[in-house]
Amino acid sequence: MSAHHLSEPRIRFPEHRQLYYAGGWHAARKGQVRPCGSPATGESYGEASYADPDDMRAAIEAAHKAFPAWRDTPPLERARQLRQIADILRANKQELALVDAADSGNPVAAMLKDVDIAVSQLDFFAGLVTEMKGDSIPMGPDAVNFTVREPLGVVGRIVAFNHPLMFCAAKMAAPLAAGNTVVMKPAEQAPLSVLRLLELIDGILPAGVLNVVHGGVDAGAVLASHPLVAKVGLIGSVPTGRAVMTGASGTIKDVMLELGGKNALIACADADVEKTARGIVAGMNFAWCGQSCGSTSRAFLHEDIHDAVLERVVDLCGAFKPGNPVDMATTMGALVSKSQHERVLGYIRKGREEGARLVCGGNVPDAPGLENGFFVEPTVFADVTPDMTIAREEIFGPVLSVLKWSDEARMMTAVNGVEFGLTCSIWTRDLARAHRLARQADAGFVWVNKSGAHFLGAPFGGVKQSGIGREECIGELLAFTREKNIHINLD
Ligand SMILES: NC(=O)c1ccc[n+]([C@@H]2O[C@H](COP(=O)([O-])OP(=O)(O)OC[C@H]3O[C@@H](n4cnc5c(N)ncnc54)[C@H](O)[C@@H]3O)[C@@H](O)[C@H]2O)c1
Numbered sequence: 001m002s003a004h005h006l007s008e009p010r011i012r013f014p015e016h017r018q019l020y021y022a023g024g025w026h027a028a029r030k031g032q033v034r035p036c037g038s039p040a041t042g043e044s045y046g047e048a049s050y051a052d053p054d055d056m057r058a059a060i061e062a063a064h065k066a067f068p069a070w071r072d073t074p075p076l077e078r079a080r081q082l083r084q085i086a087d088i089l090r091a092n093k094q095e096l097a098l099v100d101a102a103d104s105g106n107p108v109a110a111m112l113k114d115v116d117i118a119v120s121q122l123d124f125f126a127g128l129v130t131e132m133k134g135d136s137i138p139m140g141p142d143a144v145n146f147t148v149r150e151p152l153g154v155v156g157r158i159v160a161f162n163h164p165l166m167f168c169a170a171k172m173a174a175p176l177a178a179g180n181t182v183v184m185k186p187a188e189q190a191p192l193s194v195l196r197l198l199e200l201i202d203g204i205l206p207a208g209v210l211n212v213v214h215g216g217v218d219a220g221a222v223l224a225s226h227p228l229v230a231k232v233g234l235i236g237s238v239p240t241g242r243a244v245m246t247g248a249s250g251t252i253k254d255v256m257l258e259l260g261g262k263n264a265l266i267a268c269a270d271a272d273v274e275k276t277a278r279g280i281v282a283g284m285n286f287a288w289c290g291q292s293c294g295s296t297s298r299a300f301l302h303e304d305i306h307d308a309v310l311e312r313v314v315d316l317c318g319a320f321k322p323g324n325p326v327d328m329a330t331t332m333g334a335l336v337s338k339s340q341h342e343r344v345l346g347y348i349r350k351g352r353e354e355g356a357r358l359v360c361g362g363n364v365p366d367a368p369g370l371e372n373g374f375f376v377e378p379t380v381f382a383d384v385t386p387d388m389t390i391a392r393e394e395i396f397g398p399v400l401s402v403l404k405w406s407d408e409a410r411m412m413t414a415v416n417g418v419e420f421g422l423t424c425s426i427w428t429r430d431l432a433r434a435h436r437l438a439r440q441a442d443a444g445f446v447w448v449n450k451s452g453a454h455f456l457g458a459p460f461g462g463v464k465q466s467g468i469g470r471e472e473c474i475g476e477l478l479a480f481t482r483e484k485n486i487h488i489n490l491d
Helices: 002-006 053-071 075-091 093-104 108-127 164-171 173-177 192-201 217-225 238-249 273-283 306-317 338-353 408-415 431-440 474-479
Strands: 019-021 024-026 033-037 044-049 143-151 154-158 181-185 210-212 229-235 254-258 264-267 298-302 357-360 379-382 399-405 423-427 445-448 481-489
Touching: 019 053, 044 192, 053 143, 053 154, 053 181, 053 210, 053 217, 075 093, 075 108, 075 173, 075 192, 093 108, 093 164, 093 192, 108 164, 108 173, 154 217, 164 173, 164 192, 164 229, 173 181, 173 474, 181 217, 217 229, 217 238, 229 238, 238 254, 254 474, 264 273, 264 408, 273 306, 273 423, 298 306, 298 408, 306 357, 306 379, 306 399, 338 357, 338 399, 399 408, 408 431, 423 431, 431 445, 474 481
Parallel strands: 154 181, 154 229, 181 210, 229 254, 264 298, 264 423, 298 399, 379 399, 423 445
Antiparallel strands: 019 024, 019 210, 033 044, 143 481, 357 379
């Protein structure tokens, strides 16, 4: 079934498979390529050029050359070009989502929403270009003192594999709107939707304003450390965040880091059992196999409702059936790669060994058609304790750890007892308790009686080792500017 679907002509893979910089396509200088293929069926999709450090340097130089003219382009003209890109995404939504699903393993229904998110972020930041405002500072009658906000120069954006198209299209928006040029490094695992997007938008932006260089760790390391790059933003894991900060420190470069999470969902004794169970399952992002930084992968259930909620969670997991990602009916895709698959299965083994109780999933599904894919069933462990590996480390897979609690203070110590601090979801009908727990949670983004959703305009980002900086809000735009103060003596 799967191979049949993937061979249908409606999936339009990109013809250009090279690196995109200086307004054109370039083969990798040493001719390197990386194979592309489906994580769900094993089908080959050919190959794509793969940058080495010299290729990355060439792209950075192109971005540097293009910067002065883009900086001096009137902001509303920059906005017009970003909106044109948004229109092209909108018009080709189905096609781009299909390529993204085939290449990344995430279900096409979810990838259609990713295109919508990218479109709204492009529109959002296009609408904010005139908000790059400065201040005037009163100095008395003999002087005028004011600040202006200027773009930084070349911005590097290094992104993770879980939303290939959305991260590329959405994360270019703020720095470009602010007048920076961009060098984007997509994740190595799934480059095809981004290449197709570039084919579609080629020629809209002036040459060198947007450069997209498919490559691995060594190419990313050049972007982080290169003296011509003014700021680097990363969406990735905590160890990569450390490496990027170290690389950036050589030139005192600012960083924006959106890193991993081991996020808590807290269900209080008075929480609605049905709504909480639905919130737990929604927060796990099982559709894309839990491969989401914001996934609430530790559920702390109060002992009074523990058994009832757990039973409903297990029922609701039944709605997620691993299947072919390009099929609109598929509710759960495949993990992105063999190494991710092995990593997730390793954590499931560890959970069993350390004494957690497996109440759902835990296996590679054996349904016909899924033999060659990196699938894992939605998996739930109960009786997890805070010291277990599956309660401490980010799995980035469809594995939920359920912990039982009775004492609020002890539970909050466990919630905050990890190195991460991205999201937290609190379920209660008591407003005062909701505020108290929200204040105590070490997290950059807290939901009450909700999970999973992002809200454009509301700052998203982490505390502790989950990152530095806030995105999806005006702060993201301003983070790609710097203030200059000008003092004019009128005397
Ligand atoms: N906070 C967020 O918004 C957010 C969103 C999505 C994913 N993530 C995190 O991303 C991780 C999963 O993605 P991943 O496995 O692709 O992460 P990763 O850290 O392995 O890779 C992310 C990107 O960084 C590049 N990279 C790796 N090492 C590098 C180095 N030394 N220098 C420069 N670049 C380097 C990779 O090539 C890739 O493009 C998870 O930890 C997840 O939580 C965070």
